[in-house]
Amino acid sequence: MTIDKNNLPVNSELPQTVDDKVGTTSLKSYFPIRTSKKGNDFDWSTVVGLFLRKLMRKDIGSYTLNDYLEDCRALFLEKLSEKQFWNVIEEMYFSNDSIYSISPELLVFKSQQDMLKIRDEDVANLFLSLANGLEINKFSKKCNFIEAQMVDVLDKKLKDDSKPMKVIEHTYLPFLSASFCKDIKFLCSKPVYFLTEIENFLRLYAFTYSAQLSISISEWSTCKEPTAKPLYFILEHEKASKERIHIQKHGYQLYSYGALNLYPILNMLETLQPSKDEKIPLWKLAKCVKESTNDFLKVYLKNFALRFKSDRDLQNNTTADSAFDWLEYIFDLAKDQFNDYRTDRPAIRRKYVDEIEKHFASHFIQNRGRSGKILVLNQDYIILLTNLAIGEAADKLRFHELIAEFKQRGIFVDKQTEQELIKFYERIGNVERMSDSGDAVYVRKTI
Incomplete structure (x- = not known):
């Protein structure tokens, strides 16, 4: 990158300094915590869904978990000789969030707009910056016949989302980014382990990133x-x-x-x-x-x-x-x-x-x-x-x-x-x- 006059924030006059009002910030990159009155509340499970969706380059749009349930119902009622068995499947997977234990792809349902808190996207973007352009196409979990059918239903509804990010953020800590990419690829190769450890994994890196950035x-x-x-x-x-x-x-x-x-x-x-x-x-x-x-x-x-x-x-x-x-x-x-x-x-x-x-x-x-x-x-x-x-x-x-x-x-x-x-x-x-x-x-x- 070459800095010249045309690359500066303004070309013809000196920009205003950062706002002098107490509590106001222009901070938008390299760290997701803000000083605004809106606060910093976020939900780790939603962050996981957002991060995974963007890592997979998939868009779920307005397709909801209820829509998914109905599509699964229609599929199994068509294939099952004993229709009442659908009630068992529904109870088994949809009654207590067990649906999210089938395969990591299902976690994208946690990223929908009506579930988002104030800082969910900012925190997810921190991990996307660490991922440094990494893309995960598919998880290799060996599902049983029923679960494989359910994953297939979702795969047909997910749309490719290869749009470049609006703002490119070059990683601040390349050494940590290299470890993060290696580790996330390892987790994705072990989908069952991924499902049990992804939140702890992101918590660990959120802290080591904030700590190493603070020192560096x-x-x-x-x-x-x-x-x-x-x-x-x-x-x-x-x-x-x-x-x-x-x-x-x-x-x-x-x-x-x-x-x-x-x-x-x-x-x-x-x-x-x-x-x-x-x-x-x-x-x-x-x-x-x-x-x-x-x-x-x-x-x-x-x-x-x-x-x-x-x-x-x-x-x-x-x-x-x-x-x-x-x-x-x-x-x-x-x-x-x-x-x-x-x-x-x-x-x-x-x-x-x-x-x-x-x-x-x-x-x-x-x-x-x-x-x-x-x-x-x-x-x-x-x-x-x-x-x-x-x-x-x-x-x-x-x-x-x-x-x-x-x-x-x-x-x-x-x-x-x-x-x-x-x-x-x-x-x-x-x-x-x-x-x-x-x-x-x-x-x-x-x-």
């Missing part, structure tokens, strides 16, 4: 693609003593501190995006600015910075010279405005972090009294993470290779937790110990 976002001026940053978890049953330095300094505390910068930086990034139709991450925008030879860019960014500083009555001065210097100054100002206790903006930023924790982090944070808040993994997430890390490539991995795969997904553990992990694997019977050395410990999948 202030390093944008390196102009380098982010890599997985150390963020330490312990197992839910472990003690978190203050002597465990990684847990204390590179766990919840690191994540929470970084999260304070998400709203100021992402909000300003939205304002400075060169295109309305294509969103690029800040580290990539910074690289474009640094490599640009366009003299207008320096003038534009300087004028924008001075206008923003004046509008917000900020006291931060600068000796900026190059276009890149002015870009750095703009993002310093973006953060400084939320440190201005003459206004309500610090409270807005704190509320934003609280909303992230409420919706994305509650399963992964515990308050341990004197030790404070820490990041934890329960047994369900450990098993899921283990199966994902081993994936399709093999039935088992050496323990140190497994830990490396955890890190690629934003999950780090110290030596003490490593030993607890091995004990846990031994208890559930999916470990092979060739010797007492960690290099000779193999961990198997549980599926």
Whole structure:
């Protein structure tokens, strides 16, 4: 991407700065949490339906679950010699949501317009950004005769939806996107496991994305693609003593501190995006600015910075010279405005972090009294993470290779937790110990 005058938000005049009204935001990309009065309520099952529908490139339109029931009824009444058997099928599959356990395709019914909450689509779009254009055409679940007929009924009603997204959002964390794509393909190859774990899978990635983005976002001026940053978890049953330095300094505390910068930086990034139709991450925008030879860019960014500083009555001065210097100054100002206790903006930023924790982090944070808040993994997430890390490539991995795969997904553990992990694997019977050395410990999948 080349930044020039015609790629800037406006060509002939300086744009207005972000709205100064308390609680107003221009944030529309890279994170689904908002500060609007409408709130951030969303439903995980609906998010799953939306994400799956868009991953499959299928449109369900106005075709409802009731329509589907009637089509299934008509099909089976035509094929069954004993018509009353339809009542058994209806009771078995439609009376208690068992229909959704047949095959993942059926989850698209949870994505219909009348079921949507305020942030459902925004959260689903976060996962679509991580999927980075991945498309899943078909699930390979082996259904019984009745279920195969029911899946076929739905397949005939789903319409192809290959329309490009209105706004292309280039992934902010390519390393996490690569793991997400590998993991979702693995889950889709195991439809039964997909159905039981898809919500936990998305919850896990929602948190690791928010945590890794929080830690990485202030390093944008390196102009380098982010890599997985150390963020330490312990197992839910472990003690978190203050002597465990990684847990204390590179766990919840690191994540929470970084999260304070998400709203100021992402909000300003939205304002400075060169295109309305294509969103690029800040580290990539910074690289474009640094490599640009366009003299207008320096003038534009300087004028924008001075206008923003004046509008917000900020006291931060600068000796900026190059276009890149002015870009750095703009993002310093973006953060400084939320440190201005003459206004309500610090409270807005704190509320934003609280909303992230409420919706994305509650399963992964515990308050341990004197030790404070820490990041934890329960047994369900450990098993899921283990199966994902081993994936399709093999039935088992050496323990140190497994830990490396955890890190690629934003999950780090110290030596003490490593030993607890091995004990846990031994208890559930999916470990092979060739010797007492960690290099000779193999961990198997549980599926």
